[in-house]
Amino acid sequence: MPNPLKPEKSVVTTCAYCGVGCGFKAETRAGKIVRMTPWKEGKANHGHSCIKGRFAYDYYIAPDRVRTPLIRASIDDPWKPVSWQEAFDYAASAFKRIQAKYGIKSVGAVSSSRCTNEEIFLVQKFARAVLGNNNIDNCARICHSPTQFGLTNTIGAGAASQHFDSILQADVIMVVGANPTEGHPVFGSLMKRRIRQGAKLIVIDPRKTETVESAHCKADVHLAIRPGTNVAILDSIAHVVVRERLYNEEFVRARCEVNEFENWTALVGSDKYAPEVIGPLAGVDPADIRKAARMYAGGPNSAIYYGLGVTEHSQGSTGVMCLGNLGLSCGMLGREGVGVNPLRGQGNVQGGSCLGSWPHVFSGYRFVTDDETRLSFEAEWGVPLDSEPGLRLPNMLDAAVAGSFKGMYIMGEDPVQSDPNQHHVIAAMKNMECVVLHDLFLNETSKYAHVFFPGSSSLEKDGTFTNAERRVSRVRKVVEPLAGYQDWEITVKFMNAMGYNVTYNNPGEVLDEIARLSPAYRGMSFALIDRVGSAQWPCDENAPEGTEVLHRVKFPRANGLGAFMLTEYVPTSERTNDKYPLLLTTGRILSQYNVGTQTRRTPNSMWHPEDVLEINEQDAMSRGVSDGEWVKLSSRFGEIELRAKISERVNPGVVYTTFHHAKSKANAVTSDLSDWATNCPEYKVTAVDVVRVTTPTLTRVGDGEKPAIEELEPAE
Amino acid sequence: MWSELRGLKDEIDFGTPPRDGSPVTLDIDDVTVTVPAGSSVMLAAAKAGRAIPKLCATDMLESFGSCRICLVEIEGRGGFPASCTTPVVEGMKVKTQTETLQRLRKGVLELYLSDFPESEMADGWSEFHETLKAEGITSHPYGKGGANHFDAPVDASNPYFLFDPAKCIVCSRCVRACAEVQGTFAITIAGRSFESKVVASQEQSFFESECVSCGACVQACPSHALVEKSLFEGEYKHAEPAEA
Numbered sequence: 001m002p003n004p005l006k007p008e009k010s011v012v013t014t015c016a017y018c019g020v021g022c023g024f025k026a027e028t029r030a031g032k033i034v035r036m037t038p039w040k041e042g043k044a045n046h047g048h049s050c051i052k053g054r055f056a057y058d059y060y061i062a063p064d065r066v067r068t069p070l071i072r073a074s075i076d077d078p079w080k081p082v083s084w085q086e087a088f089d090y091a092a093s094a095f096k097r098i099q100a101k102y103g104i105k106s107v108g109a110v111s112s113s114r115c116t117n118e119e120i121f122l123v124q125k126f127a128r129a130v131l132g133n134n135n136i137d138n139c140a141r142i143c144h145s146p147t148q149f150g151l152t153n154t155i156g157a158g159a160a161s162q163h164f165d166s167i168l169q170a171d172v173i174m175v176v177g178a179n180p181t182e183g184h185p186v187f188g189s190l191m192k193r194r195i196r197q198g199a200k201l202i203v204i205d206p207r208k209t210e211t212v213e214s215a216h217c218k219a220d221v222h223l224a225i226r227p228g229t230n231v232a233i234l235d236s237i238a239h240v241v242v243r244e245r246l247y248n249e250e251f252v253r254a255r256c257e258v259n260e261f262e263n264w265t266a267l268v269g270s271d272k273y274a275p276e277v278i279g280p281l282a283g284v285d286p287a288d289i290r291k292a293a294r295m296y297a298g299g300p301n302s303a304i305y306y307g308l309g310v311t312e313h314s315q316g317s318t319g320v321m322c323l324g325n326l327g328l329s330c331g332m333l334g335r336e337g338v339g340v341n342p343l344r345g346q347g348n349v350q351g352g353s354c355l356g357s358w359p360h361v362f363s364g365y366r367f368v369t370d371d372e373t374r375l376s377f378e379a380e381w382g383v384p385l386d387s388e389p390g391l392r393l394p395n396m397l398d399a400a401v402a403g404s405f406k407g408m409y410i411m412g413e414d415p416v417q418s419d420p421n422q423h424h425v426i427a428a429m430k431n432m433e434c435v436v437l438h439d440l441f442l443n444e445t446s447k448y449a450h451v452f453f454p455g456s457s458s459l460e461k462d463g464t465f466t467n468a469e470r471r472v473s474r475v476r477k478v479v480e481p482l483a484g485y486q487d488w489e490i491t492v493k494f495m496n497a498m499g500y501n502v503t504y505n506n507p508g509e510v511l512d513e514i515a516r517l518s519p520a521y522r523g524m525s526f527a528l529i530d531r532v533g534s535a536q537w538p539c540d541e542n543a544p545e546g547t548e549v550l551h552r553v554k555f556p557r558a559n560g561l562g563a564f565m566l567t568e569y570v571p572t573s574e575r576t577n578d579k580y581p582l583l584l585t586t587g588r589i590l591s592q593y594n595v596g597t598q599t600r601r602t603p604n605s606m607w608h609p610e611d612v613l614e615i616n617e618q619d620a621m622s623r624g625v626s627d628g629e630w631v632k633l634s635s636r637f638g639e640i641e642l643r644a645k646i647s648e649r650v651n652p653g654v655v656y657t658t659f660h661h662a663k664s665k666a667n668a669v670t671s672d673l674s675d676w677a678t679n680c681p682e683y684k685v686t687a688v689d690v691v692r693v694t695t696p697t698l699t700r701v702g703d704g705e706k707p708a709i710e711e712l713e714p715a716e
Numbered sequence: 717m718w719s720e721l722r723g724l725k726d727e728i729d730f731g732t733p734p735r736d737g738s739p740v741t742l743d744i745d746d747v748t749v750t751v752p753a754g755s756s757v758m759l760a761a762a763k764a765g766r767a768i769p770k771l772c773a774t775d776m777l778e779s780f781g782s783c784r785i786c787l788v789e790i791e792g793r794g795g796f797p798a799s800c801t802t803p804v805v806e807g808m809k810v811k812t813q814t815e816t817l818q819r820l821r822k823g824v825l826e827l828y829l830s831d832f833p834e835s836e837m838a839d840g841w842s843e844f845h846e847t848l849k850a851e852g853i854t855s856h857p858y859g860k861g862g863a864n865h866f867d868a869p870v871d872a873s874n875p876y877f878l879f880d881p882a883k884c885i886v887c888s889r890c891v892r893a894c895a896e897v898q899g900t901f902a903i904t905i906a907g908r909s910f911e912s913k914v915v916a917s918q919e920q921s922f923f924e925s926e927c928v929s930c931g932a933c934v935q936a937c938p939s940h941a942l943v944e945k946s947l948f949e950g951e952y953k954h955a956e957p958a959e960a
Contacts, residue, residue: 168717
């Protein structure tokens with residue numbers, strides 16, 4: 001066999017997949033990427049990588065990458081390739097016409113956590129300064145909005161309290177509703193390293209995930225709860241902490257609001273949250289609840305890591321508050337080795353959260369209703385801004401169905417596939433007059449779009465990402481954008497076409513604007529990141545190179561004290577009955593990423609060619625289902641067909657699937673319930689039934705009918 | 717505690733993980749250098765600008781002491797200890813380049829070379845190739861036709877990387893990367909002595925094994941036995957996209 005060819009150049013950049021945000025060296029030869037190797041100085045990954053970042057990058061040259069802007073008058077027409085200027089003008093005139101006819105607030109924008117901080121910031125600027133309303137949301141709505149709400153209300157900042165390396169000083173690691181070895185593999189490896197060094201592991205998850213047990217890594221306690229009982233089980237753990245006086249009184253007195261602590265102890269200390277009551281309800285042994293509580297409170301350093309298994313519930317925000325309360329009560333905040341940490345799913349969810357892609361807050365979580373904040377933005381942007389909070393994405397969709405919302409600019413998102421209750425989303429899309437989609441590929445949502453801006457992959461642009469530990473790292477252009485423009489340029493040109501004059505020479509100038517307008521980012525600049533590699537916010541004159549551990553002295557709340565929130569358990573109204581006796585929960589797998597737009601276009605699909613339904617042997621046998629057979633999965637919302645996989649990972653009564661493949665349409669069955677505080681959908685609990693089918697028969701809406709593109713050259 | 721991760725430098729391989737003990741001062745080839753206690757002589761030498769040749773050592777993995785290339789002489793000690801597994805001691809005087817050491821290293825490298833495909837020597841650029849070049853080893857005295865692993869089949873089952881046992885020097889870096897860095901423990905060395913070979917899981921192909929394709933083993937391999945397919949032109953390319 002011949003020797004491999006040596007790469008010619010390398011560019012240090014940041015992986016665009018999950019929230020770990022690994023540093024990579026993108027190596028090129030003759031202008032093509034020939035290898036991605038992990039960067040040893042990457043502070044999130046220290047030279048390690050996973051299958052996605054290391055190998056699954058070829059999607060950037062996939063033949064079906066759209067290389068030309070497309071427009072069409074009606075979604076029934078074929079796409080027409082046009083010049084960039086024509087596409088900008090077409091979209092701008094449609095938006096202006098809609099606003100003239102239906103009002104300023106009849107249009108909005110959605111940004112994506114796949115995009116850079118600079119792009120996210122520009123899209124919210126587009127909504128606020130150009131459209132003149134606050135109808136801006138982002139996909140964190142459907143994953144970690146409860147984190148924002150729940151943590152802000154307890155510990156004051158909706159972000160990880162620690163840096164990843166902090167876990168190497170943890171004695172007890174509690175993982176709740178997360179599966180880092182699949183979802184955040186490089187962090188998962190760091191966690192396993194610490195467990196092999198002797199740290200104890202508590203896992204709260206309905207499923208026996210790889211995190212629960214793998215080579216040389218086994219959870220000391222696994223609470224395999226019934227989906228939907230998070231808050232009950234966390235309150236029960238708190239009950240043990242309170243009743244057995246395991247809390248850190250000194251910390252509570254010094255750092256927290258004592259009155260609220262007492263109210264909280266009265267609630268969770270009541271008999272209804274005793275493990276002996278909650279255990280049977282949640283399907284776990286009461287002794288294990290006590291064991292988990294004693295282990296966590298005992299520390300000495302205990303750290304909580306949680307994921308969407310906490311947030312994507314009707315009580316998602318309450319679940320996050322439970323974790324904040326636990327951390328405060330046991331004094332597990334404000335130093336190395338402890339903390340409450342969301343594991344963010346997408347590369348830049350934290351950035352999406354930070355940079356004002358919300359209908360109610362500007363970057364830095366400052367309210368649009370606050371005059372002083374708004375004035376500072378008006379001064380920078382030179383236009384008056386709306387003081388009324390805008391619509392959240394689900395409300396935009398509702399308003400579209402109702403007929404009052406008519407146009408949307410969607411950057412890097414596929415709501416038709418990724419948002420819950422697909423039928424409702426489609427109805428909303430069909431009811432709009434102009435949907436502008438800005439993406440790499442035609443996707444499920446593009447079937448309902450009128451303008452398509454072909455975007456650039458993260459390998460084709462400059463900017464920054466903020467990872468799950470608040471770390472801002474540089475994304476650097478490795479190859480030229482396939483369709484001609486970097487994403488930030490596309491948004492700026494769309495703004496210009498709408499009549500708003502602004503120019504940036506490079507996205508570093510956008511980051512400078514972010515720094516001027518956002519306290520936590522005040523010290524951030526391309527120059528700083530180039531010098532120190534990456535920096536965690538808050539980064540300002542007090543912390544010129546960023547901050548690794550938050551809350552060391554006080555919590556970022558008005559009085560500096562941590563607050564206890566009352567977290568009464570209210571069961572979801574999505575319940576099992578005779579017709580839908582099983583509970584479906586969803587998650588992800590190592591080799592695929594999210595809705596699979598990127599990974600499905602790589603050989604990663606060899607490991608996971610389709611979504612399957614994990615079902616316990618007992619439930620399978622009683623339905624006459626054998627391993628590998630087709631089943632129909634039905635809920636109150638819809639039905640889909642997929643193959644069954646008999647698995648001991650799920651308990652009887654629970655089934656599990658992933659949502660990586662458009663063709664399986666997992667979100668056609670998920671419920672339309674959502675978090676009481678933030679509208680984050682309840683993906684994690686749906687009452688379903690499973691029936692064996694001989695061959696798949698369901699008509700698959702839109703399956704196989706690739707949108708026709710007129711005169712579009714097939715890519716090489 | 718963090719120095720083994722946070723002290724890593726992209727352009728330098730210290731050979732063993734950085735440590736953060738109290739300072740220890742020693743002489744390497746008459747260059748005085750101060751490093752944290754717990755550091756290896758190999759790391760101290762790298763810091764002193766007297767990098768010692770190595771094959772089984774790399775600073776993302778704990779030392780292993782198997783390749784016998786990094787031998788040194790230490791004043792007051794007998795024999796030729798491996799610098800990767802020898803911790804620094806205050807006042808230690810180390811020689812890295814004596815005639816005896818060069819002769820020993822040459823002998824070991826010639827043995828490695830005798831079981832490495834000759835056709836792969838010319839344009840190689842792996843650490844193994846670079847080490848041979850640096851030590852001036854271009855041939856070996858053992859003749860042709862001896863026992864070798866040249867015909868062992870290539871495992872190309874993984875879509876992203878391949879394993880060519882002919883180029884494997886059995887340094888165990890892949891095994892240790894899978895265990896220490898990734899934590900999956902999918903790779904092991906089966907057999908003894910000349911029969912030793914790298915295997916995935918229960919002698920399965922990489923694709924069918926427990927391997928999670930994190931790439932840590934490929935990153936660690938010093939001889940391009942484990943190597944990305946994307947670096948080849950022609951025969952080895954990424955497979956066609958599954959959903960084109």
